[in-house]
Amino acid sequence: MRFSKLFAPTTKDAPKDATLPSHIFLVRGGFINQTGSGLYNFMPLGKIVLEKIRQIVKDEMDKAGAQEISMNFVTSAELWQQSGRYEVFGKELLRFRDRKDNEFVLSPTNEEVVVDIVRNRVNSYKQLPLHLYQITTKFRDEARPRFGLLRGREFVMKDGYSFHANSDDLKREFDLMEQTYSRIFTRLGLNFRAVAADSGAIGGSGSKEFMVLAQNGEDDILICDKCQYAANVEAAKRAKKTSDKEPPKADFAKFHTPISADSSIEQLSGFFKIDPFYTVKAVIKKAIYKNKSEIVVFFVRGSDSLQEVKAINAAAALELCDASAEEISKAGLVAGFCGPVGLENVKFFIDNELKEEKNLICGANEPSYHHVGVSMFNFKPERYADLVSVEAGDLCPHCGGRLSLTKGIEVGHIFQLGQKYSSAMNATFLDQNGKTQPFFMGCYGIGVSRLVAVMIEASHDEKGCIWNKQSAPYTLDIIISNVKNEAQNAFALKLYQELKSERKEVLLDDRNERFGFKMNDFELIGFPYALIIGKEFDEGKVELVERATLKKELIEIEKLHARLNEVF
Ligand code: ATP
Ligand code: MG
Numbered sequence: 001m002r003f004s005k006l007f008a009p010t011t012k013d014a015p016k017d018a019t020l021p022s023h024i025f026l027v028r029g030g031f032i033n034q035t036g037s038g039l040y041n042f043m044p045l046g047k048i049v050l051e052k053i054r055q056i057v058k059d060e061m062d063k064a065g066a067q068e069i070s071m072n073f074v075t076s077a078e079l080w081q082q083s084g085r086y087e088v089f090g091k092e093l094l095r096f097r098d099r100k101d102n103e104f105v106l107s108p109t110n111e112e113v114v115v116d117i118v119r120n121r122v123n124s125y126k127q128l129p130l131h132l133y134q135i136t137t138k139f140r141d142e143a144r145p146r147f148g149l150l151r152g153r154e155f156v157m158k159d160g161y162s163f164h165a166n167s168d169d170l171k172r173e174f175d176l177m178e179q180t181y182s183r184i185f186t187r188l189g190l191n192f193r194a195v196a197a198d199s200g201a202i203g204g205s206g207s208k209e210f211m212v213l214a215q216n217g218e219d220d221i222l223i224c225d226k227c228q229y230a231a232n233v234e235a236a237k238r239a240k241k242t243s244d245k246e247p248p249k250a251d252f253a254k255f256h257t258p259i260s261a262d263s264s265i266e267q268l269s270g271f272f273k274i275d276p277f278y279t280v281k282a283v284i285k286k287a288i289y290k291n292k293s294e295i296v297v298f299f300v301r302g303s304d305s306l307q308e309v310k311a312i313n314a315a316a317a318l319e320l321c322d323a324s325a326e327e328i329s330k331a332g333l334v335a336g337f338c339g340p341v342g343l344e345n346v347k348f349f350i351d352n353e354l355k356e357e358k359n360l361i362c363g364a365n366e367p368s369y370h371h372v373g374v375s376m377f378n379f380k381p382e383r384y385a386d387l388v389s390v391e392a393g394d395l396c397p398h399c400g401g402r403l404s405l406t407k408g409i410e411v412g413h414i415f416q417l418g419q420k421y422s423s424a425m426n427a428t429f430l431d432q433n434g435k436t437q438p439f440f441m442g443c444y445g446i447g448v449s450r451l452v453a454v455m456i457e458a459s460h461d462e463k464g465c466i467w468n469k470q471s472a473p474y475t476l477d478i479i480i481s482n483v484k485n486e487a488q489n490a491f492a493l494k495l496y497q498e499l500k501s502e503r504k505e506v507l508l509d510d511r512n513e514r515f516g517f518k519m520n521d522f523e524l525i526g527f528p529y530a531l532i533i534g535k536e537f538d539e540g541k542v543e544l545v546e547r548a549t550l551k552k553e554l555i556e557i558e559k560l561h562a563r564l565n566e567v568f
Contacts, residue, residue, distance in 0.1 A: 001474065002496075003509040003518075007044050009033075010521050020216050021460045022453035023148030029465055029525045031452070038145025038153030045525065046452065048473040050156065053451050054135050056187050056470065057158050064180045066131035066160055071113045073137055077103035079112040082425045087290055088318060092140040106139035111421045111443060114161040118439070119427035125165040128429065128439075129173060133160030135448055149453040150409065151218070156449040163422075164440040165431060170416055174206070177414045177444045181210050185411065188451065189468045190458055192411065195221050196231035198309050199415055206416040210446075211408030214457045221408045222390055226401025233405075234309035236390035237397040240353050241304075245275035247359050250373040257370045261336030265302035268370075272361060276302035280354065280362040280374070282338035284328055287317035287347075295323055295331035297348040299340050299362070300387050304351070307389035314349045314385035339363035340379065341371050350379060351387040409454050410447070417441040456526075459548075465526030466548050474507040475568055477527040481515045481534030492533045495560075504568050523547070529567050 008030040015034065018024045026032050031046035042050055058068065077095065080086035086093075086105075094106045107113065114132055122130060135158045145153050160177070164170040178194055185192045190212050197209040209232055211221050220233040231237065259271055269276040279302030287296045296315045298306050312320055328335050331346055339362030340350055354360070358375040392405040422428070422438035431437050447454075452471075459466045469475055476499070480492045489510070496508040507527065509518050515534065522530045522545075532543040536554060544553045544563065555563050 001507050003477075003507055003521075004511045006507070008521075008525065009043070010524055017146070018148065020147050020150070020453075020457065022150065022216075022456035025456055025460060025465045025524065025526070026148060026453060031525075032149065034148075038142055038151070040149060040152060040154075040449075042449075045473045049452050049455070049467070049471055050449060052471050052473075053188065053455075054156075054158075054448055057135060057184055057446055057448060060180050060184045060187070061133050061158070061160065064131075064176055066133045066162075068134060069117075069132050070134050070136060071107070071110050071117070073107055073139075075105050075107050075110075075113055077105055079116055079425075080105055083112050083115075083421055084424055085112070090318065092142060094139055094141050108138055108140040109157075109443075109445070110134070110159055111161065111417070111441075112425065115421050115425045115427045115439075115441075118163055119422075119425065122163065122429060122439075124430050125432055128163055128165045129169055131160060131162040131173065133158060133444070147216075147218075147453070149449050150457075152449065155447065158444075158446040158448050160444040162442040162444070164442070165429065165437075167416075167418065167440050170418070170440040170442050174414060174416050174442050177442070178208060181412050181414065181444075181446070184446070185210060185212070188455065188470055190411070190454065193221070193223065193230045193408070195408070196229075196235050196237075197413065198232060198234040198313070208414050209410050210412035210414075212411050212454050212458060213406055214409050214454070215407055216457055217407035217409040219408045219410055221406055222392070222394075222403040223406055224396040224399065224401040224403055227396060227399040229396050229398045229401075229403075231390075232408075233307065233390060236403070237386070238388075238390045238403065239395040239397050239400055241277075241301075241394065243275055243277040243303075245277060248272065248274045248278055248361065248372065249359060252371065252373040252375070254364050254366075255370050255372045256368060257337075258368050261334075261367070263336065268361070269302060272372075274361070278302075278360055280339065280360050280376075282363060283311075284323050284333060284335070284338065285311065285315075285320040286323040286327060287312075287315045288319045288321065289317055295327060295333065295346060296320075297333065297338060297340075297343070297346060298351075298387055299348065299354065300351045301354065304353075304388045306387055310385070310387050310389075311349075314387060315347065334363065334365050334367055337363035337365060337367055337369060339365055339371055339374070340376075340383075341365075341374055348383065349385045349387060350376060350383050352384050353388065355384050409450070409457060411451055411454055412444070412446040414444045415442060417443055460526070463520075464524035467526050467528060469528055469568075472505070472528050473525070474527050475505045475529060476564070477507045477509055477522050477525075477530045479509040479515070479518050479522065479530050479532050479534075481532060481537075483510060483512050485537075488533045488537055491537065495531075499564070523550075531564075 010030045014024040032040045138157045162173045197207045199207045222236045223230045283298045283306045354376045360374045364371045419438040499506040530545040
């Protein structure tokens with residue numbers, strides 16, 4: 001490609017709302033442009049990068065035996081009603097009607113459609129396993145679209161769906177996808193981890209996220225310093241926490257505590273002169289369900305905090321919001337003095353780590369009273385759930401190593417769905433014993449357009465993008481320092497044509513612009529290398545610049561070919 005013909009409208013100005021390097025440099029470098037909130041066009045350079053990433057994803061998916069298809073972007077609401085997700089998906093799902101008043105959605109993910117494709121077409125275990133995937137546009141009406149391509153509303157995702165005759169085969173495919181994803185992100189040169197994850201609205205059991213470690217990530221992940229354990233905070237586990245502080249000793253009793261209802265845990269433990277570890281705190285929330293809402297109480301140690309996603313899962317709610325003082329008292333709860341003992345007519349959950357504990361201090365459900373010497377063993381098993389937010393410094397659940405907190409950007413998510421969608425949508429096959437069974441399913445997503453931005457979050461400097469060879473729009477930018485110099489021009493053109501005929505990814509900057517202007521574009525766009533045909537050309541030398549280090553190297557023209565072979 002000749003730069004003089006390339007549509008790459010670079011600018012000095014960053015978008016007003018842009019804070020992240022990938023957002024700033026992709027817009028300034030003329031890769032993408034914004035047309036609305038969370039809506040971006042891909043211009044030629046952006047499109048080349050997107051296609052390169054898509055190609056790597058496709059190559060590895062095909063090698064793993066998956067088959068590419070293309071499903072509708074517009075999907076009938078009827079299918080979403082069959083799975084039961086039409087009501088529960090929330091506002092991210094864009095619903096609309098056509099001229100005949102039929103209801104539709106813009107696909108945010110495609111479990112329903114793929115189940116509809118497979119049911120009644122695959123009837124026997126002999127036709128399994130089957131893995132279908134696509135790399136297409138998705139739409140999610142995100143509450144806060146931001147950070148450019150990292151969180152758009154319209155974006156490109158690879159979504160794959162596998163069908164199996166039993167859960168062992170599903171597990172095998174899940175492991176194969178973990179390896180496939182690892183290969184994809186390794187080929188892209190990314191520093192990533194597969195982490196234990198919450199399954200969110202997609203559902204099912206057993207899921208892993210692929211996180212690229214990056215300062216600007218939106219996700220908090222905990223990583224063990226000794227073993228491979230890594231988890232999203234939303235799903236992180238820890239070795240049961242203990243305390244070397246003296247536990248309070250008292251028989252079970254009600255105790256007058258003349259402290260105000262909005263006292264902190266520190267004030268309460270100060271009053272009893274004990275460590276907050278031995279107190280129990282009540283977090284009162286309003287849980288939102290499909291057709292109702294309800295007050296729910298979560299009990300965790302005073303020294304712990306409630307992890308919201310774990311709490312949502314325990315309560316099987318769609319979401320949790322803060323409860324008003326009025327709603328709390330209407331539910332019969334005494335704010336500031338709420339405890340599990342004798343709590344009736346209210347749904348409540350107790351953190352798993354409290355299950356076998358005794359000598360605790362909790363609210364007595366009466367103003368200005370607490371219970372002391374409380375044992376936690378006598379509640380129904382369904383009251384206990386994993387509720388705590390695991391923090392940096394907590395111990396690894398596998399090896400006892402220390403967990404530390406880092407930031408990650410989610411680039412992929414793989415799920416073992418099991419029979420959730422196939423049973424809801426009545427998609428069955430005949431198993432080896434001639435018995436009808438719903439398919440066992442897995443689903444596997446990769447944020448393909450998000451990856452374009454992730455490449456730059458992972459690799460940039462204050463001047464602009466630094467692409468690696470796997471994702472760069474062109475590997476080499478041949479810059480003619482002065483296009484009016486005929487010898488420079490002729491040499492550059494001949495080299496460019498040779499390299500092109502060898503199918504090398506090369507750009508020729510033949511624009512009639514100042515040298516400094518062209519160098520700025522090179523640094524902003526971030527091709528891995530520039531070859532400058534400039535002032536040393538008369539002495540038989542050209543200059544190679546490596547974008548990552550900005551190191552310059554003078555090369556004698558006779559040795560150029562060999563050196564360029566290394567570059568490519
Ligand atoms: P997130 O927690 O970041 O919203 P998610 O859990 O909703 O992601 P999935 O439903 O697992 O995402 O979608 C699969 C992949 O699609 C994600 O791993 C991510 O890389 C990408 N993705 C999801 N939402 C967006 C978005 N709004 N913009 C760009 N990519 C996205
Ligand atoms: Mg999301």
